[in-house]
Amino acid sequence: MKNYSRYAAYFAPRPGPLAEFADAWLGWSATDGREVAHPDIPGLPAPVSDLTATPRKYGFHGTLKPPFSIVEGRGRQDLEAAVHALAQTLHPVVMPSLRLARLGGFLALVPEGDTTDLAAFAATVVKELDGFRAPAGEAELARRRAAGLTPAQEAHLRAWGYPYVLSEFRFHLTLTGKLPTDDAERVRAALAPVMEPRLPQPFVVEDLCLFGEAEDGWFHLLHRYALTG
Numbered sequence: 001m002k003n004y005s006r007y008a009a010y011f012a013p014r015p016g017p018l019a020e021f022a023d024a025w026l027g028w029s030a031t032d033g034r035e036v037a038h039p040d041i042p043g044l045p046a047p048v049s050d051l052t053a054t055p056r057k058y059g060f061h062g063t064l065k066p067p068f069s070i071v072e073g074r075g076r077q078d079l080e081a082a083v084h085a086l087a088q089t090l091h092p093v094v095m096p097s098l099r100l101a102r103l104g105g106f107l108a109l110v111p112e113g114d115t116t117d118l119a120a121f122a123a124t125v126v127k128e129l130d131g132f133r134a135p136a137g138e139a140e141l142a143r144r145r146a147a148g149l150t151p152a153q154e155a156h157l158r159a160w161g162y163p164y165v166l167s168e169f170r171f172h173l174t175l176t177g178k179l180p181t182d183d184a185e186r187v188r189a190a191l192a193p194v195m196e197p198r199l200p201q202p203f204v205v206e207d208l209c210l211f212g213e214a215e216d217g218w219f220h221l222l223h224r225y226a227l228t229g
Contacts, residue, residue: 028056105179
């Protein structure tokens with residue numbers, strides 16, 4: 001069984017119009033472990049490959065438990081068993097839909113409606129899998145702090161190895177790297193009419209997906225566990 005440098009628990013849509021288009025948009029299918037040709041969309045301020053360079057290697061996903069190295073004494077099989085068991089205790093989260101939005105300079109899909117249940121779901125995943133996370137090194141902590149963290153974010157970084165969890169969590173599916181305001185608006189205008197017909201109604205988080213980061217830095221979908229709690 002192949003081991004990976006880091007693992008993460010993500011949401012990833014099941015095969016369908018959204019997943020197919022998003023893989024092409026990013027240029028990488030984490031499900032198939034291969035590059036995908038970008039779509040031809042008029043009106044963009046730059047090539048799709050440039051717009052999506054930052055998020056490409058992660059694949060199309062919504063972060064639940066951010067990437068982490070496994071603590072000494074645990075292995076991939078242990079983690080897989082734990083994620084499987086956890087998925088059997090959790091039930092699907094249903095939201096009205098997704099919408100295209102700008103978050104901190106990048107474009108992403110975010111859920112419509114009350115996100116209370118989704119936030120609670122993500123918090124459970126973060127906490128229940130934390131026993132597998134090796135402590136973040138000083139270099140990683142410094143890199144996170146360089147962005148400028150609030151006291152709450154600093155507390156989460158110390159406790160959970162990542163600043164944007166629990167009270168600081170906001171579910172999103174990243175579509176671009178950071179863009180200037182004008183470019184972001186142009187991308188949104190060009191992408192919206194292509195993306196919107198593919199957005200699910202309702203939007204259902206129905207799986208817990210285990211991803212692994214290969215030695216080359218590219219993320220792969222290892223297993224999809226249905227939520228059956």
